[in-house]
């Protein structure tokens with residue numbers, strides 16, 4: 001954590017700052033306003049002066065953060081820029097981060113480099129022969145490769161570095177990096193290059209390696225920056241956007257090759273997004289442009305999970321969603337051979353996200369997806385479908401859903417993706433919230449230290465708003481403020497955390513036992529299982545389970 005940021009945020013009156021933009025109404029400890037980040041009718045944006053953070057509870061919006069985050073979102077500025085504005089507002093201009101309007105130069109250098117990479121790919125040079133062969137084997141045509149501006153970064157650490165371009169700009173745009181020894185190295189090496197556009201600007205690249213070494217990542221993206229955010233970019237929109245707007249329908253895939261392949265099969269209303277980074281802004285953008293979405297998942301379990309997650313996100317926005325999942329095959333595989341590809345036939349395999357989640361992960365997963373419907377009629381349909389699939393009566397499902405919504409945070413399946421925290425993150429937030437160090441057992445302390453969580457939160461003013469730069473933390477902090485029995489919750493959390501780590505210990509010991517057959521591991525294993533059962537029993541009977549091992 002940067003103390004400078006905490007220092008800037010320490011004396012910030014978030015009510016005053018947001019009050020300059022929105023009409024705030026006080027209710028209890030917090031202030032409420034009509035949210036400017038989603039179509040809001042009732043005030044659903046809450047501002048907590050005590051914590052110095054804001055959060056929107058409105059339909060799937062989930063926007064939240066500190067005062068700087070608010071200004072950055074409202075004014076469309078970088079976070080650093082917004083922080084600088086606040087620093088000056090509160091008379092701490094000397095702490096303000098330097099804001100350089102560098103992005104325009106970045107887009108220009110990206111265009112230049114993108115063109116260089118393209119030239120290499122489309123030349124007859126030996127340098128890029130393998131790249132052309134690779135694309136040929138993947139059945140990507142010249143026409144498609146040119147349309148999407150594909151390129152190739154040669155197999156050298158210094159190819160781009162030595163092109164005579166402005167190195168400072170190359171560094172800023174993350175196209176080269178500097179080594180500890182003070183040398184420069186290309187960021188993309190021996191990779192097929194996909195340029196990534198956002199709002200008509202070339203903001204970054206994805207590179208698919210041609211190398212076979214296991215150690216290097218198959219896909220490499222430009223580093224996150226103020227102008228390139230995985231949670232905001234939509235690959236393929238610059239080519240297919242008009243078709244999508246016109247048809248009001250979008251086909252969503254995960255990878256660049258999937259998209260290119262579909263495009264070649266005349267599915268020209270497709271886009272690719274990084275499923276694990278799908279964000280609120282992308283969902284809201286989709287809402288503005290489409291009525292229907294088909295999620296064409298990768299054909300493995302990771303692909304299925306991403307399909308469920310994306311499906312929920314889009315349902316929240318009121319978009320009609322269907323899922324296409326072909327076990328063992330990615331869209332790229334399905335569409336690679338023209339004569340084997342039949343889009344009309346594939347329409348017969350579309351299923352609703354609720355059904356898909358139920359089939360993949362069972363009833364609870366199905367209920368979770370159903371609960372994302374904001375529209376009561378659609379929710380009714382979803383529950384009926386789930387009732388037919390599971391054999392449970394609709395009224396039972398309705399009852400469970402209502403119970404889940406009332407269940408305490410962290411339990412139950414209703415968890416907006418953005419607010420999903422790991423237990424140790426939760427503990428960190430709790431420590432920050434309580435503004436005191438939380439006593440944990442020796443066992444837990446040793447585990448947490450490994451994971452780098454420092455529970456002894458110094459009483460630095462501004463620490464909570466600083467944590468709240470991340471929207472998910474802002475959400476959680478808002479919820480923590482509503483927990484009545486914070487002591488019990490703390491103990492619950494510690495117990496669950498202990499169980500999580502003990503579970504990992506059991507796995508580790510089992511593996512060791514298998515490898516060695518050693519009797520000491522067996523003893524350790526038995527002891528650990530006993531401890532697990534003890535904690536579980538205590539959790540069940542509600543006794544105080546704070547262990548001091």
Ligand SMILES: [Zn+2]
Nearest residue numbers: 035038056061
């Ligand atoms: Zn909102």
